[in-house]
Amino acid sequence: MSAADAVACFVHPGAVLGMGGQNVGRCPMVLTHEIIRQRLGGLTVVGCNLSIAMDQLVAAGLVARTICGSGNLERFGTTFCWRRAIEAGTLEVHDYSHLAMVTRFLAGEMGVPFMPTRSLLGSDLLCAGAASASLDAAAGPAGAVRRPIVIDDPWAPGEPVVLMPALLPDVSIVHVQRADPMGNLVIEGFATHEPEMIRASRHVIVSCEELIPTDEIRAHPEQTTIPFMHVSAVVPQPYGAYPTSTYRYYDFDAPHVAAYQEAARAGAEAATRYLETHVWGCAGFDDHLARAAGRERLQALTQAMRELV
Amino acid sequence: MGESREAAYSRQELMVIEAARHVRDGDVVFVGTGLPLLATTLAQRLHAPNVVCVIESGVIAPLVRPTPVSVSDPKVMFRAVRLGTLREVLGCLLQRGLIDLGFIGGAQIDRFGNINSTQIGPPGAMRRRLPGSGGGNDMASHCRRLLIITRHERRRFPERCDYITSPGFLDGPGARRRAGLGAEFAVTVVTDLAVLDHDPATCALRIAKLMPGITVEAVRAETGFRPDTAPDAGVVGLPAAEELRVLRDEVDPARVYLKEEEPVPGSRR
Numbered sequence: 154m155s156a157a158d159a160v161a162c163f164v165h166p167g168a169v170l171g172m173g174g175q176n177v178g179r180c181p182m183v184l185t186h187e188i189i190r191q192r193l194g195g196l197t198v199v200g201c202n203l204s205i206a207m208d209q210l211v212a213a214g215l216v217a218r219t220i221c222g223s224g225n226l227e228r229f230g231t232t233f234c235w236r237r238a239i240e241a242g243t244l245e246v247h248d249y250s251h252l253a254m255v256t257r258f259l260a261g262e263m264g265v266p267f268m269p270t271r272s273l274l275g276s277d278l279l280c281a282g283a284a285s286a287s288l289d290a291a292a293g294p295a296g297a298v299r300r301p302i303v304i305d306d307p308w309a310p311g312e313p314v315v316l317m318p319a320l321l322p323d324v325s326i327v328h329v330q331r332a333d334p335m336g337n338l339v340i341e342g343f344a345t346h347e348p349e350m351i352r353a354s355r356h357v358i359v360s361c362e363e364l365i366p367t368d369e370i371r372a373h374p375e376q377t378t379i380p381f382m383h384v385s386a387v388v389p390q391p392y393g394a395y396p397t398s399t400y401r402y403y404d405f406d407a408p409h410v411a412a413y414q415e416a417a418r419a420g421a422e423a424a425t426r427y428l429e430t431h432v433w434g435c436a437g438f439d440d441h442l443a444r445a446a447g448r449e450r451l452q453a454l455t456q457a458m459r460e461l462v
Numbered sequence: 463m464g465e466s467r468e469a470a471y472s473r474q475e476l477m478v479i480e481a482a483r484h485v486r487d488g489d490v491v492f493v494g495t496g497l498p499l500l501a502t503t504l505a506q507r508l509h510a511p512n513v514v515c516v517i518e519s520g521v522i523a524p525l526v527r528p529t530p531v532s533v534s535d536p537k538v539m540f541r542a543v544r545l546g547t548l549r550e551v552l553g554c555l556l557q558r559g560l561i562d563l564g565f566i567g568g569a570q571i572d573r574f575g576n577i578n579s580t581q582i583g584p585p586g587a588m589r590r591r592l593p594g595s596g597g598g599n600d601m602a603s604h605c606r607r608l609l610i611i612t613r614h615e616r617r618r619f620p621e622r623c624d625y626i627t628s629p630g631f632l633d634g635p636g637a638r639r640r641a642g643l644g645a646e647f648a649v650t651v652v653t654d655l656a657v658l659d660h661d662p663a664t665c666a667l668r669i670a671k672l673m674p675g676i677t678v679e680a681v682r683a684e685t686g687f688r689p690d691t692a693p694d695a696g697v698v699g700l701p702a703a704e705e706l707r708v709l710r711d712e713v714d715p716a717r718v719y720l721k722e723e724e725p726v727p728g729s730r731r
Contacts, residue, residue, distance in 0.1 A: 174534075175519055175533065175534045176519075176532040176533060176534040177531075177532045177534055177535065178519065178532070178534025178535075179534070201548055202596060221594065222594060222595055222596055222597070223593045223594040223595060223596035224593055224594060225593035225594075225596075226532070227494075227495055227496075227531060227532040227533070228495065228496070228531035228532060228718070229531070229532075231592075231593055232593075235591075236591045239588075239591040240588065240590070240591050246591075248580060248594050248595065249595065250595040250596070250597065250598070250599035250600045250603075251518065251548055251552055251595070251596055251597045251600060252548070252549075252552040252553060252556070252557060252597065252599075252600040253599075253600075255547075255548050255549045255552060255553065256553075259549065270557065271557060271603060271604070271642065271643070272557065272599055272600045272603045272604070273599060273603070274603060274629070274641045274642040274643050275603075275626070275629040275632050275637070275638065275641030275642070275643055276599055276602075276603075276626045276627060276628065276629050277580070277585065277625045277626045277627065278580075278595060278599055278627065303642075312642060313641070313642035314642065341545075342536075342539065342545045343519045343520040343521060343534065343539065343545045343546070343547075344520055344545070344546065344547045345519055345520060345534075345547060345548050346547065346548045346549070347547075348547055348549075349547070349549060397534075398534065398535075398536060400536060400539070400545070404536060405532075405534075405535070407531075458536060461527065461536040461537060461539075461540060462536065462539075
């Protein structure tokens with residue numbers, strides 16, 4: 154399926170959007186660009202670390218709320234559009250730790266309403282939730298805005314545990330190394346929160362570096378990370394995570410990440426100009442790759458990764 | 463000539479070297495990138511060859527190549543024994559109690575070692591949004607020892623954090639236990655002015671060691687609360703030539719994180 158068709162089919166305005174990737178690794182850029190191209194707004198973006206993909210959605214004015222553990226790009230700085238929107242009061246943010254977010258997805262994928270953790274205890278991540286409990290009453294998509302609750306361990310009175318409400322994204326977007334037309338996924342290398350998030354989601358759109366025959370999946374079924382039942386659409390797109398990295402395929406493009414960060418930091422106008430150039434002004438993701446990097450640069454990033462794996 | 467140049471060191475270099483000295487051989491260390499990873503890999507190459515690194519993105523026991531800039535940088539994954547998931551490292555190792563030492567950062571660290579990486583200004587009156595917890599809250603909740611490297615500036619050491627992202631000793635003695643957190647817990651803060659640790663009786667941060675040439679008054683002037691001095695407080699040892707060599711030549715040769723700073727006065731003998 155094309156990115157345009159998959160996004161048009163499964164991403165709706167106001168959706169709870171699960172975001173794959175982490176920092177400068179395997180961010181689902183082709184699918185993010187397509188959401189920006191189709192200007193699907195009012196999104197609740199959920200994940201663990203949200204980075205450049207989320208920030209570009211914010212830059213495009215499409216995000217109403219984030220539910221996450223962090224927003225940043227480490228050495229490349231914070232997610233500037235996200236920070237600006239929060240400080241301006243135009244973006245609602247629900248803060249968790251990364252383990253707390255994984256625990257929410259874990260409840261979702263297991264089909265149970267909540268899952269306990271011992272993270273968050275004593276911290277303001279917990280108290281802030283309780284203080285804004287009125288949010289819970291608001292009609293939130295998919296129960297995503299529910300807040301954690303502290304109870305005593307039923308088997309050990311006096312020992313508090315935190316119940317994390319299940320989080321079931323309406324649709325998640327993920328970029329992986331390999332997939333077959335059925336929707337079986339092979340994720341190589343670090344997998345972040347994706348396995349739990351994917352299995353918790355109602356729909357999942359996957360872009361992949363390589364589309365492989367189902368026979369190849371069936372020949373090595375132990376290598377399948379996610380079976381097809383969890384996947385709604387597969388979009389083949391080489392370099393689909395650019396400018397972030399894809400393990401075993403290519404390294405991240407530091408100068409291009411830095412260029413986006415410079416625009417994002419400069420302000421809304423510069424960020425919009427970036428999107429004009431790299432998304433709205435491009436015929437598609439291949440056009441963006443050609444303009445932003447070019448064949449030689451992409452091959453150099455592939456070579457850089459080969460030296461590390 | 464060459465030898466005297468080696469003896470010169472920056473405050474930042476000694477901060478990393480001193481932090482490395484707090485990493486014990488055999489420690490399983492939960493670590494992100496930046497100065498903490500420099501300190502951990504420095505320790506690994508010096509006194510602690512059996513240190514095991516666990517990186518939040520799901521990386522277990524890598525042989526880190528210099529110099530990763532992200533937990534998703536392939537350099538941080540080099541020859542790992544397992545590239546897994548956040549649940550495996552944050553849940554099955556960290557929350558499960560299998561991590562000895564966690565390296566954590568934050569914009570504010572208060573008297574009781576609580577850490578703020580969420581926002582400057584209290585809830586409802588935010589002045590600056592920060593990245594958020596990441597795995598920080600999980601580390602502070604589940605590690606037995608926390609190690610923090612930070613510049614020593616007054617605004618970074620308030621009496622009380624604007625927002626407690628990651629729990630230190632919360633309100634003081636007994637508070638962690640009351641909140642449901644593990645009681646076995648220690649905090650060490652290595653700064654460019656001093657090493658702070660917690661007083662076992664009061665749980666408050668105190669001056670454990672001074673950086674060479676720094677006075678107690680200088681530390682207090684840059685601290686938003688008044689830290690006591692530990693009874694056995696001493697001075698941080700000068701960097702050994704080998705510590706400086708490994709840090710500069712092997713751990714961060716491109717000086718991605720090590721800044722070109724003026725050497726500490728008097729260190730250029």
